[in-house]
Amino acid sequence: MEKTEIFVVGGGAAGMAAAIEAARAGAKVTVIDENERPGGQLFKQIHKFFGSGVHRAGTRGMQIGRDLLKEAREAGVKTRLNTVVYGIYPGKRLGLVCGDHTEELTSPIIILATGASENALAFPGWTLPGVMGAGATQTLININRVLPGRQALMVGAGNVGLIVTYQLLQAGGDVAAIVEALPYIGGYGVHASKVRRAGVSILTSHMVLRAEGNESVERAVIAQVDEKWQPVAGTEEVLEVDTICLAVGLSPLAELAWIAGCQFSYLPALGGWVPVHDENMESSLQGIYVAGDLAGIEEASTAMEEGRLAGLSAAEALGYLSHEVAETRKIEVQERLAALRIGSFGDGWAMAKKEFLRARCEK
Amino acid sequence: MKQVGKEEGVRTTGIPSKEELEASPGYPNREALERGPIVVIECVQDIPCNPCEMACPKGAIRIGNPITQLPVFYAERCDGCGRCIPICPGQAIFRVDITYAEDKATVSFPYEFLPMPKKGDMVQGVNRAGKTVCEAEVLRVQKPKKFAHTAVITVTVPKGLSMEVRSIKRNHESPFST
Numbered sequence: 001m002e003k004t005e006i007f008v009v010g011g012g013a014a015g016m017a018a019a020i021e022a023a024r025a026g027a028k029v030t031v032i033d034e035n036e037r038p039g040g041q042l043f044k045q046i047h048k049f050f051g052s053g054v055h056r057a058g059t060r061g062m063q064i065g066r067d068l069l070k071e072a073r074e075a076g077v078k079t080r081l082n083t084v085v086y087g088i089y090p091g092k093r094l095g096l097v098c099g100d101h102t103e104e105l106t107s108p109i110i111i112l113a114t115g116a117s118e119n120a121l122a123f124p125g126w127t128l129p130g131v132m133g134a135g136a137t138q139t140l141i142n143i144n145r146v147l148p149g150r151q152a153l154m155v156g157a158g159n160v161g162l163i164v165t166y167q168l169l170q171a172g173g174d175v176a177a178i179v180e181a182l183p184y185i186g187g188y189g190v191h192a193s194k195v196r197r198a199g200v201s202i203l204t205s206h207m208v209l210r211a212e213g214n215e216s217v218e219r220a221v222i223a224q225v226d227e228k229w230q231p232v233a234g235t236e237e238v239l240e241v242d243t244i245c246l247a248v249g250l251s252p253l254a255e256l257a258w259i260a261g262c263q264f265s266y267l268p269a270l271g272g273w274v275p276v277h278d279e280n281m282e283s284s285l286q287g288i289y290v291a292g293d294l295a296g297i298e299e300a301s302t303a304m305e306e307g308r309l310a311g312l313s314a315a316e317a318l319g320y321l322s323h324e325v326a327e328t329r330k331i332e333v334q335e336r337l338a339a340l341r342i343g344s345f346g347d348g349w350a351m352a353k354k355e356f357l358r359a360r361c362e363k
Numbered sequence: 364m365k366q367v368g369k370e371e372g373v374r375t376t377g378i379p380s381k382e383e384l385e386a387s388p389g390y391p392n393r394e395a396l397e398r399g400p401i402v403v404i405e406c407v408q409d410i411p412c413n414p415c416e417m418a419c420p421k422g423a424i425r426i427g428n429p430i431t432q433l434p435v436f437y438a439e440r441c442d443g444c445g446r447c448i449p450i451c452p453g454q455a456i457f458r459v460d461i462t463y464a465e466d467k468a469t470v471s472f473p474y475e476f477l478p479m480p481k482k483g484d485m486v487q488g489v490n491r492a493g494k495t496v497c498e499a500e501v502l503r504v505q506k507p508k509k510f511a512h513t514a515v516i517t518v519t520v521p522k523g524l525s526m527e528v529r530s531i532k533r534n535h536e537s538p539f540s541t
Binding site: 047048049050051052053054057058059060063157169170172174183184185188189190191192193194195196197198199200202204339340341342343344345346 | 406
């Protein structure tokens with residue numbers, strides 16, 4: 001069997017984009033994913049994406065996912081599905097669990113694109129069936145085509161909360177309200193406007209106090225909060241809901257990068273502990289690259305661009321691209337990334353990413 | 364760049380205020396609306412997005428660089444074809460024709476819920492807050508393949524509500540059996 005030169009861990013938006021770029025340059029690339037099909041979160045994204053029209057904006061995420069898989073096949077990317085990477089050990093050895101056996105593999109370059117996990121929120125009753133992550137809701141309705149309940153409360157008015165609310169309505173469910181502890185809506189106004197037109201209230205400076213019910217969620221008690229996020233007495237309201245969706249942020253799924261020994265930095269704007277990386281997406285360890293939500297929580301378009309950077313850099317490191325060609329290509333990608341990171345919503349990302357580079361320069 | 368919607372506006376309510384809309388370069392003035400069917404762009408935040416610019420065959424929408432700039436609408440070039448409506452990921456573009464009839468105007472909007480209404484159906488026109496403000500008749504449902512599953516529905520509404528009605532009440536039906 002041909003020896004794999006790059007193992008990409010995670011076949012979502014970033015991982016597939018990285019694999020495609022590296023394989024197109026000539027590298028032998030294998031994507032490892034624990035799911036039965038690659039594509040990560042893309043197939044759940046049934047809405048049209050923002051971004052630049054020249055780069056697929058206005059196209060639904062699931063279509064972008066289908067196109068990525070096709071491009072990967074055409075580029076000769078191999079995939080190993082239903083396979084969990086449980087660790088990375090010195091000498092770039094990957095520990096795998098596949099079915100009932102384990103394996104150990106190694107490659108000169110590893111690209112980690114493990115994505116993110118949803119943050120939880122603890123409140124009385126949060127272990128009742130019916131309380132779930134908004135991402136889980138999205139998987140149920142858009143992948144499994146199961147409506148988790150008839151009437152939901154959405155917690156969090158960031159883009160995820162707003163988009164999943166809209167998709168719950170599309171699935172035939174109802175959303176009693178969106179509560180947001182901050183005094184403003186964090187997601188895009190246009191996403192908020194869509195759900196408002198569809199009749200959903202957005203209650204800013206509100207939070208969920210508790211979930212009630214015998215066997216599962218039957219009610220949610222919400223209340224207004226003050227500027228210190230403390231409930232204001234006398235403002236409690238009871239909502240008859242059977243589902244409570246939590247859209248309270250994401251954190252980089254960074255275990256493998258920790259095990260590998262990558263250096264980390266704590267950057268709240270990017271979701272917490274993030275492996276430090278340079279402009280080529282290389283971590284503090286030579287030959288280990290990071291991309292996508294693992295390298296800082298953003299969104300699918302930036303994840304794909306970061307994946308491309310990692311893929312190009314890896315191909316260059318293996319000698320498949322000359323420095324000049326790689327630089328030219330990387331500058332194109334960097335320009336597109338920069339364009340996605342401006343404006344009042346992207347500024348925080350851009351500044352946080354610059355923080356890494358500053359930290360590295362001082363080292 | 365200026366942060367829009369600090370007080371009562373899209374950032375606190377999810378609904379762009381009258382001031383935000385009128386201050387945005389995509390919102391046509393009364394004079395332009397009186398000339399015939401025209402699009403109304405309700406995009407008031409600096410998000411990185413520009414497919415509307417490419418969708419317009421007349422060059423009536425300009426965003427330029429950087430793509431976070433608000434769309435500038437050149438109303439005199441717009442013939443109301445509405446190609447920008449289904450492509451806007453924010454569903455923030457509408458078409459209004461206040462010249463449709465003496466007492467009636469038409470409003471076109473993107474729609475992605477089932478069941479899809481049909482031509483001739485009587486439906487409830489809702490405002491930006493989702494409140495029913497009038498009865499409306501479905502004049503047209505456009506959903507060609509190139510709209511990629513976003514239908515554009517045109518309804519007739521009382522003339523005075525042409526800048527209020529922005530969608531219709533969703534009919535309750537799940538496409539799944541639960």
